[in-house]
Amino acid sequence: MLKDFASYITYGLMHLERGSQLGDAIEFFIYDTIKIFLLLAIIIFVVSFIRSFFSPEKTKKILSNKKEFIGNILAALLGIFTPFCSCSAVPLFIGFIEAGVPLGVTFSFLISSPMINEVAVVLLWGLFGWKIAAIYMVTGLLVAIVGGFIIGKLKLEKWVEEYVYKFNFGQKKELIKQTLKERLLYAKLNTVDILKRVWLFIIIAIAIGGFIHGYVPQDLLVNYAGKGNPFAVPIAVALGVPLYSNAAGILPIVYALMEKGLSIGTVLAFMMAVTALSLPEMIILRKVLKIQLLAVFIGIMTVTIIAVGYLFNAFL
Template sequence: MQIIETVLLFIQNQVLGMKWLNELIGFGLSSLGMDLSTRIGSSIQFFIYDVIKILLLLSILIFIISYVQSYFPPERTKRILGKYKGIVANTLGALLGTVTPFCSCSSIPLFIGFTNAGLPIGVTFSFLISSPLVDLGAFILLVSIFGVKIAIIYVVVGLILAVVGGTVIDKLHMENEVEDYVHQITSINIEEPDLSKSDRIEYAKEQTLQTVKKVFVYVLVGVGVGAVIHNWIPQEWIQSILGSENPFSVIIATLVGLPMYADIFGTIPIAEALFTKGVGVGTILAFMMAVTALSLPSIIMLRKAVKPKLLILFVSIVTIGIILIGYLFNALQFMFI
């Protein structure tokens, strides 16, 4: 058992966490005469290390995920999901979201396509919640920073939220609350291309490049904010606002995340910095989920596809779910850390 734990810690710290990279960067900066004990020096080391680590892991993971995705084009996905109903279909819709490396805004066109194809509205909303929220790439990055337990927690609660949210919307029969034009879009059934292995590799390369380009700015901003929190904001300030002593910490974290727009990869460095400052796991999860699932731009885009009643219901369900999850995991934090 001790050997297994040692191997897992090595994978978490050195393979995924790349602690060796942090030491290498520290050595290089010190060799250039930089004092890493100062706030500026520590911030620069944090920034360079996190940017390189996230982009490197992201590129590898997106390539693998995209290669797998090449076997599941939209037409095949629609046929698979169309075979099931009820909570099983919602669960499959949520799981589908885990292998789509999209932000909330880029998930909406797929949501429209699935709705137009006649899939139950609950399934499409389970996908819409899960897609930006739960990502296999994000899972690996979370493991590298927080460990396996918290990473698994994040994925599980994200999937539960997606399934429950989709199920509630399905039970309320909100089909008529989708804008009319969505159902009027001409659906074209394109034959699935018979791709060769080299074609799939090329597709994966293109998807990796496009995804990295898309999230690059968010990663830079996220790591920059994380560096500021990590090295410049006193722990007492963070604790007073988002610490366990503040009963409204989860609500504050959720409301702060709502107007923001960032990919899940941009929120991870901020979450890492908050974690080192002693912020509760539930509060961090609430912040990450609010940013990725309920960003203001995605809500504005979604409004073009659904009517106000359904939009308000969607935002209300997800917001309440995020807050409940935050408080629950703050209360149970002792079980995971």
């Protein structure tokens, strides 16, 4: 139905030529804009309702004093349901360390939280099907678990900025028990707030995706990042690092790239680089990490993401 509506607007009302580059780009833009915002509104509301049962203090309490590998798994799983943007990285990092959460476990959470945004998982399902969504979620969890575990084993606490250990937030009270009506109101307000903050970035991403869909020749993408290029995955990761977007915002571009014939591993590596290895987030993390630890983190993430890309290109 949405596809028919987008087609009617593009070719019926705007009188664009079917099969033209402009027509394809506009139809893609209208269709994806409506679909993504409908999905976002529904999903954010549901997730916000679930999130009303959790507070940052409760999350930190769950993760503190856990054995390393179990803690990494638990932290990565919690990251799916408690997503935070990169602007929250510094206070979260400080809060987790102050609460006694091991450094490696903290990194598993910080990797998982933006990378496996539950909104993006459901949108992936809607755009590509449940198999692709499941593949992305599982690989994202593995990257978060392995990356955090390695950092924990390296014992790099000395490369955390000294002031982080001097914070003392004290014991914070858990949220007062809310009624169903209050939780629904919270979900509604949070949905509106999130949509207000991300709508422009999503529109821009969809517009870029529409341009790629309508105007960028398939041969161009195949030549530089196609199946025959052994360096396709590193190129995709390098292109993703300077970008700044959450997983939901980058999906329209990912969708357009896959339609152009890029391999799934290459596209997944690009998406992971944007969400978990972006330059803006690294700049923010530099406030709490010394340059040595930041370099180790970037190195581990880069190698892991590239390995995931090559692995899926080889088997899918």
